[in-house]
Amino acid sequence: MHRFDPVRLRELRLAAGLSQTELAAGAGKSYPTVRFYELGRITPPGNVVGALADVLGCSVADLYTGDGVAA
DSSP: OOOBOHHHHHHHHHHTTOOHHHHHHHHTOOHHHHHHHHHTSSOOOHHHHHHHHHHHTSOGGGGBSTTSOOO
């Protein structure tokens, strides 16, 4: 089973040189929401994962554990 990976989100954000505030603004979310995504307190819905991936310049599959999103 593939699950959203909050640690990977943080790693990709840092690699992109973005703050949580910058990622939040780009994805249309608030800073506390992105912070909670990274802490694993809440899981973003699919459309938000897509927005996060767009801002980070990665694929949606990169934000999930395993080999990617299950079909």
